[in-house]
Amino acid sequence: MAGALTDKHVVLGVTGSIACYKALDLASKLMQAGALVDTIMSYGATQFVTPLAFRSITHRAVVTDSFDPDSEYSVEHVALAQQADVIVVAPATVHCIAKLALGLADDPLTTTIVAAKCPLVVAPAMDGNMYDHPATQANLATLQKRGVVIAGPGTGRLASGLTGVGRLLETPELLGHISYAIGKNGDLAGKTVVVSAGGTMEPIDPVRVITNHSSGKMGYALAEAARDRGADVVLVTAPTSLPEPALMKVVQVRTAEQMWQAIQSHLKKADALIMAAAVADYRPTEAADQKIKKADDDLSISLAKTTDILKSAKGDFVRVGFAAESQNLVENAKAKVGSKQLDLIVANDITAEGSGFGSDTNKVTLIDRELAVEELPLLSKYDVSNRILDRVKRLFRD
Numbered sequence: 001m002a003g004a005l006t007d008k009h010v011v012l013g014v015t016g017s018i019a020c021y022k023a024l025d026l027a028s029k030l031m032q033a034g035a036l037v038d039t040i041m042s043y044g045a046t047q048f049v050t051p052l053a054f055r056s057i058t059h060r061a062v063v064t065d066s067f068d069p070d071s072e073y074s075v076e077h078v079a080l081a082q083q084a085d086v087i088v089v090a091p092a093t094v095h096c097i098a099k100l101a102l103g104l105a106d107d108p109l110t111t112t113i114v115a116a117k118c119p120l121v122v123a124p125a126m127d128g129n130m131y132d133h134p135a136t137q138a139n140l141a142t143l144q145k146r147g148v149v150i151a152g153p154g155t156g157r158l159a160s161g162l163t164g165v166g167r168l169l170e171t172p173e174l175l176g177h178i179s180y181a182i183g184k185n186g187d188l189a190g191k192t193v194v195v196s197a198g199g200t201m202e203p204i205d206p207v208r209v210i211t212n213h214s215s216g217k218m219g220y221a222l223a224e225a226a227r228d229r230g231a232d233v234v235l236v237t238a239p240t241s242l243p244e245p246a247l248m249k250v251v252q253v254r255t256a257e258q259m260w261q262a263i264q265s266h267l268k269k270a271d272a273l274i275m276a277a278a279v280a281d282y283r284p285t286e287a288a289d290q291k292i293k294k295a296d297d298d299l300s301i302s303l304a305k306t307t308d309i310l311k312s313a314k315g316d317f318v319r320v321g322f323a324a325e326s327q328n329l330v331e332n333a334k335a336k337v338g339s340k341q342l343d344l345i346v347a348n349d350i351t352a353e354g355s356g357f358g359s360d361t362n363k364v365t366l367i368d369r370e371l372a373v374e375e376l377p378l379l380s381k382y383d384v385s386n387r388i389l390d391r392v393k394r395l396f397r398d
């Protein structure tokens with residue numbers, strides 16, 4: 001399955017921190033995402049983890065800081081810099097960050113970085129006091145001003161046993177930063193895309209809700225794909241079990257009404273609204289304050305209609321809806337194009353194999369304003385997202 005990292009040439013720089021062990025997981029996940037990974041380790045890094053470990057994961061030679069007269073690196077280091085689609089330093093120590101801020105080139109990693117023109121991601125990992133030091137802060141600010149993507153650090157338990165800022169970000173967050181860095185000048189740069197995701201939850205009482213089977217995967221994939229093409233993304237999401245994607249504005253909501261409020265407040269800037277969320281059409285008219293106790297009789301709950309967000313959202317932006325149908329797919333979806341004034345609808349038959357709730361793949365049919373129908377093959381949700389975004393891009397007026 002293709003993604004933002006497929007066939008991308010990643011140079012992974014590893015510097016001396018106990019968080020080096022996490023860089024092995026990052027290398028592994030980059031490989032699984034289809035990237036080619038060349039590792040460059042500082043001398044300090046080799047004291048924590050062996051080059052063999054990275055070589056075993058990446059199936060490629062590992063460049064180290066130690067002087068090796070037989071190394072081909074001396075002739076290849078400029079080539080490595082030129083081939084790279086992105087360079088990632090994870091973990092990046094205080095010392096390495098200071099060298100990068102100064103533009104020093106006294107080892108294979110810093111030499112490669114100075115010789116490269118591709119995006120650079122720096123993921124700091126250090127003790128909290130070292131991170132807070134004015135020199136470190138100034139150096140990170142210098143790098144950021146230069147366009148370097150600073151990934152983290154996160155907050156949590158540090159190797160010192162203290163809790164604070166300084167942890168290397170977890171692998172999924174690092175992957176998000178790397179994808180973003182590769183695509184930040186992509187074909188959607190300068191556009192704001194508002195995406196909704198997940199199934200809303202309408203409270204019956206403090207413990208019970210009306211909801212649906214939406215996993216949020218389609219909306220999250222769309223948000224990530226738009227980010228990976230350079231868009232500014234606002235993801236308005238009902239509760240899901242998915243981790244929050246990096247480098248976008250994520251607004252967590254629960255009910256249809258909250259989703260409508262959140263979307264409304266971001267519409268002014270929107271170039272596109274993509275409603276992938278499964279929004280409840282009805283909510284309990286009154287949510288009970290206290291837990292409803294079981295009685296001998298049956299219980300009826302009165303339901304009120306929610307706001308139809310797509311119908312109510314007014315403005316000059318591309319409008320994309322979804323239609324999850326279990327029968328008469330094209331016919332039902334076509335009706336929604338008109339009733340919701342859509343530029344595009346993504347119809348998916350939730351009963352088809354490999355499609356629908358919780359799946360990582362989807363087989364959808366795209367129907368535009370003129371009711372022209374394009375049936376897509378079974379694709380990963382990320383690939384489906386890119387096909388949708390290709391259409392959205394064509395709908396932008398400039």
Ligand code: CTP
Nearest residue numbers: 275277279280281307308309310321322323324
């Ligand atoms: N939608 C919305 N607001 C709602 C309900 C749905 O904006 N209150 C959006 C969905 O996010 C989706 C599109 O409208 O993009 C179609 O949703 P769907 O549930 O298929 O259509 P409904 O209009 O609710 O019609 P029905 O449930 O009868 O099929």
